[in-house]
Every structure is written in structure tokens, then in C-alpha cells.
């Protein structure tokens with residue numbers, strides 16, 4: 001049975017989509033069967049982060065309609081073990097749609113080793129839907145005291161929902177600030193109350209790869225790409241020291 005991983009944050013723009021795309025690519029590159037589902041209906045952009053925005057992808061709504069099967073999800077042209085379902089442009093969650101979505105996810109877990117759900121921002125319905133059945137939650141925050149505290153707030157919300165398996169990814173870390181602020185890994189975990197899964201550096205290649213319509217891991221093996229590969233290893237239970 002595969003693992004269902006929700007990628008969430010309280011605030012928008014922390015890099016959920018970028019981290020989701022790069023970690024999923026790293027797992028597919030390592031030979032794992034991976035499905036990525038964009039769950040950010042109005043502001044979908046996981047296709048861009050995966051470098052496949054030019055290709056026609058089915059949406060999860062197409063699969064829920066019963067007209068298409070999960071096996072028709074778009075196969076990534078570079079990472080053949082990575083499949084992708086985009087978000088429908090216009091979508092609201094009814095009780096029936098939620099039920100059908102969870103059913104689709106249970107099927108997906110039988111077929112794929114990792115199923116990633118890229119969440120919309122905020123702590124509303126979309127957040128609850130993607131976290132509802134997840135085995136693990138990656139909480140992505142920015143790197144500054146306010147963002148880390150915001151991450152802590154989102155973690156509290158997840159605790160209220162009874163979600164235990166939450167791990168933190170601190171994104172856009174500026175290595176110079178990291179040494180100046182003396183904010184240690186332990187401090188971050190104290191502030192958020194969530195174990196740290198990884199630090200991802202600020203890296204222009206994230207935006208440049210998206211602009212060049214290519215996956216981050218194809219553009220570079222360093223910086224944010226390397227950090228996401230380390231996160232992918234930790235998700236597989238492989239020990240990798242936390243560093244930036």
C-alpha cells in the first residue's frame with residue numbers, strides 16, 4: 001500500500017507546489033511509482049513546477065467523473081514513473097465529491113508508492129480535504145521568525161484535526177541569514193512543535209526552471225534540487241543529516 005502525502009501551508013506562496021514537484025520528481029527518479037495531484041483548483045500550477053504545462057493533462061475531476069481511469073493520468077516525459085492529475089479550473093467540494101475523491105485516493109494508494117496532494121493555501125475546506133485521509137503531511141513554511149510561527153499555527157490546526165504525522169519543510173532559507181540568526185534546527189522544532197523534515201535553500205533555479213518549462217531536478221543537481229532529493233530520501237526512511 002502506498003503513502004498518501006499532503007503538502008500544505010497556512011500562508012500562500014511558501015513554496016508548497018515547488019517542493020511537492022521536486023520531491024515527487026526525486027522519488028520517481030529513484031524508481032518509485034508516484035502520482036501527483038494538483039488540488040489547488042482556482043490557482044493550479046503544479047504542472048508548471050513539473051515542467052509539463054504544455055502537455056494536456058487529465059484533471060482529478062475527469063477521473064471522478066468515471067469517464068477516465070487513474071491509469072490515464074499524464075505520464076511525465078522525463079520521469080516515466082511520475083504521473084500527474086491537474087486540478088479542474090472550477091471546483092467546489094460537495095459531500096459526494098469528497099467521498100468520490102477519497103475513494104479515488106484509496107485506489108491510487110494501491111497503484112502508486114507515493115501519492116502527493118498539492119494543497120491550496122489557507123486552512124479552509126481544501127486544506128481539510130487534502131489532509132483528511134493523508135498518511136503524512138508536509139507543512140511548508142518560509143524562513144523567518146514570522147513564517148515559522150505561522151507554520152506553528154497551521155500545526156496547531158492540524159493537531160485539532162487529530163493529524164499526527166506532520167513534518168516541517170522550511171523553504172527559501174538564505175544560508176547567510178541561517179548563520180547570522182543563529183536559529184537552530186532545535187529552535188525551529190520548538191517554535192512549531194513539529195519535527196523538521198528538511199531545509200530548502202533560496203535558489204533562483206526554482207523560478208528559472210519553471211520559466212524554462214523544465215523540472216527543477218533536470219535543470220540542476222544543486223541547491224534546492226539537492227535539498228528536495230534529501231527530503232525524498234528521508235521520506236523513504238533513509239538517514240540524511242539536516243543541513244543547508
Ligand SMILES: Nc1ncnc2c1ncn2[C@@H]1O[C@H](COP(=O)(O)OP(=O)(O)O)[C@@H](O)[C@H]1O
Nearest residue numbers: 012013014015016017018172201202203206207
Ligand atoms: N526555494 C526557493 N527558492 C526560490 N524561489 C522559490 C523557492 N521555492 C518557491 N519559490 C518561488 O516562490 C513562488 C511561490 O512558490 P509556490 O511553490 O507556487 O508556492 P505555494 O504553492 O506555496 O503557493 C514561485 O514563484 C516559486 O518559483
Ligand SMILES: [Mg+2]
Nearest residue numbers: 016017040119
Ligand atoms: Mg501552490
